[in-house]
Amino acid sequence: MANTNPNFHPRYQDIDVFIAGSGPIGSTFAKKCVDAGLRVLMCEIGAADSFTSKPLKGHHAPTSHDETYSANFEPGYIKVPGYHKKNEIEYQKDIDRFVNVIKGALSTVSIPTNNTSIPTLDPASFQNSQERPFVSLGKNPIQNPFENLGAEAVTRGVGGMSTHWTCSTPRFNPYVERPKLDENPKKDDEIWENLYAQAEKVLGSSNKEFDQSIRHNLVLKTLQKEYKNKGRVFKPLTLACHRLDDPDYVEWHAADSILEDLFTDPAKREKFTLLTNHRCTRVIIREDAHGKGKHTIVGAEVTNLLPKTAHNLHSDTTFAIRAKTYVVAAGAVATAQILANSQKADINIEPIEGGDDRITIDTRLTPNLARYITEQPMTFCQIVMDESLIKSVDKNPFNLPWWPAKVAAHTKRHPRDPIHIPFRDPEPQVTTPFSKEHPWHTQIHRDAFSYGAVAETIDTRLIVDLRFFGYVEPRKENRIVFQQFYEDAYDMPQPTFRFQMSDDDKARSRAMMADMCDVALKLGGYLPDSQPQFMTPGLALHLAGTVRAGPTKKDHVADTHCKVYDFDNLYVGGNGVIPTGFGANPTLTSICYALRASEHIIASLKKC
Template sequence: MPSKTLRADTFVVGSGPVGCAFARTLVQAGQHVVMIDAGPLMSPRPGAHLKNSYQYQRNVDLFTSVIQGHLHLLSVPPNDRPEVTLDPSAYRFDRSRFKGFVTDGQNPEQDPQRNLDAEAVTYGVGGMATHWTCATPRHHPVLERSDLLTAVEWNELYQEAEKLLNTRTDAYDMSVRHRVVHEALSEEFTELRDPYQVRNLPLAVERRTDDPSMVHWSGADTVLGPLAIMNLEEDCSLLVRDEASGGSLTLYPEHLCRRLALTPDGERVEYAEVVDLTRSAPIRVEAGNFVVAGGAVLTPQLLSASRVDRPALGRYLHEQPVSFCQIVFHQALVDSITADERFTDRVNEHHKRNPEDPVPIPEDDPEPNVWIPVGEQRPWHCQIHRDAFHYGGVPPNVDSRLIVDLRWFGMIEPRAENRMTFSGCCHDTFGMPQVTFDFTLTPEDRATQHRMMRDMLRAASVLGGFLPGSEPRFVAPGLPLHITGTTRMGTDSQTSVVDTDSRVWGVDNLYLGGNNVIPGSNASNPTLTSVALAVKSARRILSPAPA
């Protein structure tokens, strides 16, 4: 029996940027929205970006441990290798007699050759947006964008999503390193034409006016806007009322949706089964509409647990191959800073404060954020910047001002064979069906990624020499955390899970949001596109099509 029943106009599962885009659109239209997240509240403003802290802006490498602490690997194959240095007197057993036994949450159904080894999720209010890179480019109109929407629709939705995320391209114009990198690459890639030449990376970030050496990174709280100023209630929920519309948003951290219960005919969700994880208390949530925006793995997981099975559920899984390296600036590039009249005042002021510092880059100089967009002859997205990642650590004896990261994101052909499945017997930490990945690249995909690596090497050679330990390589599959397609949008219920308004086929009041809805290939960061599609879906909830 549920300990209580909650009622709302719309119930939203997931509090990342996509869930918050649904919530804000609906609340400001007068709806009463209940939102839950399985993870805890991690900041005074719900879903704020944790990198806005002073110490992480002064030394971005310190943020690496924060990212590592928030990522939960999804599928770890069994490892039967013995611990040969274990004390001989310690307990052990004959593994040949217990072949079905696994430890430490390993997944006995996972083939390590077909796994996305590094694929992970974040449990917490704000989701991945508490530590994301904030890169928000628009998808390429031919190679990446779906033709299910018109160019006019895409443009209007992208404009709205850019407002919600506070996307800008000018936050790093004043950076010495940004200009040096931008100009060096522009001189090298002269064959690229507008709008696919070397450009500033679109970012959900704003430079602070009170201290121009600092920025404010957008999180899920940015998407909520005025709704992020919430009051703590007696039941530990967070509540905000929108005076203009009369709507409201109630947020419940550490609440897990275990199942969506359908009506007997399967055409509507009747209620959601939720558990308060802090009290182990079951809760029933009744609503007119239900939105699942838990990410590209946890969203299909909930549908599978709810027996909302569709032929395409979990299929057409797309994840971006990524090549990566770090370079240390060429001597000539560093020397050119001193000789450049544009930087004279800043360099002189820096040396005045730090006369023993041989590097002509101010200690508070913002990092570069440069972009080479996806192009029809170059089907990969390129980021040249400095950021904290859970890979690519910096040796302590190398000045971090001289280091630049290069990340080239590739695209593959979506195939139904690339998929995730959910176990009927194994469960994850939260007691939900364990996910198993089945993912491979085609020969054509592999050839394209080799071309992408060659292109990254071309850019790297212009900027500097490789940092020891961060020489060019492909990162582990799944490491971008950019899965798309697992509940993809379409016009055919056999090859898609949702229609063009992100409504699940055959269930009138169930909508999905997130990267999982994106139907096709993509190399660019998917968040902006997912927020745009969430806005479209929220508008459909507010103005349902006639029967």
């Protein structure tokens, strides 16, 4: 291990819990611990670049007239970071413009170098070659493109991916996806029911927010009718959002809704510190000197990435923070990356061509780190709704009491519009849940991803997106290795994927594609250039298993309370703790783990 440790910062004393990462998982740890009276310091590698304004508790709230002036500058208000960027009015009005926001927020994890010659390049210009490949900003000459998750990406900033996520919060299927927290099935069900109820409250989940959308009901009720005799369930997606007073808009929830009290409640603000643009480089390990196998974290090494800015609160660029307990919840990749870097040895050998394991970090203290990784094979298409469905709008085909008034108001105002659906009619948000018979998660909706934008010449009221997410079996050989000699853009060990699907994974993926096509054609015809296709591996952004939690040290990194094996004060959080293969969006389940782990931390510290 490296022996050179930074000085402990004098400003940050009496910290109970240090947290690396400010996404919804890290935010949940922070909220639970601060609510319990603990002092928390949270470190985020990125900036706070999205805010909402909330009234400070104990202050007079301005009138609604005052709020229309500018809530950001009214006395008695405070900015809360980690706001969902899709809430901005320009994206509520045009969801396709949000695609570029997502693209801008994502950084690809591992990019294989390309040694293809560029014959039209100026001959005097520098060109890479087999002997001197480019290595900056995630370009990785060790990455085998046939083993890569080529679209796997991360978001750095307060709120993490929750600042642009879909807000889909389904519960895992208990027979396939959901991990075991207790060997007794009845007790396990009780634990999960309690955790899921808490997590849904934390995120503000609902499946009612699109009930009065014409498009939503066209899609939902058409599919319910088509599959009624086949035993297939179609229902609204459960989403972390709530409808605003203007019924055509929703507010999407993100980390800010979890962190809110830590900023607005003066008593809680005293116990909470957030450092932005600060990289958690590693945790400082004191190895057991008595042969009992227990190690202790004695500090977290933090580097201020913008030490010369006006917002810098101290002069030290790199320093250590001492706490009683340490939580690493920086995303599935970065959490494993920090733990690997914490075990990086001081060695001095030259890199070896071909990606030999000798140039990767030896994670001997956590031998299962970044093994058994899982991701989601994904199929996608877009359809243009069938003419018969659009013409049925005038007839109120489902006899819904609010429907005729919406159609009449639109046709009166826009008599020349051939589509009698209001321009601001909320989008469809439908799913057919993961099941034993159909083991994949589905999203039949209209939303913005890093792909799938619709041309301006097409009326997006006609478009429905279908995204189906499969699962892969956890296998030890599927893993990430971290390089000794190549670094990412943030000077951390470069991750390299070694991932292959099993034959069963491949067969399920084909069956999923066939199912998606069957569902799609019940609604309309394929949009040209958006026919059914498999997406680049990693594009679902639901990587898991990197710090998997489970009942035995043999094939897990942490126990079921997310406490790392053989460490007495180190916990992990995020999608990386999930040890099973799954198709559904994992955030709700990861929040469950964070709630459970937080309770364990609180109980442990209360004993001290």
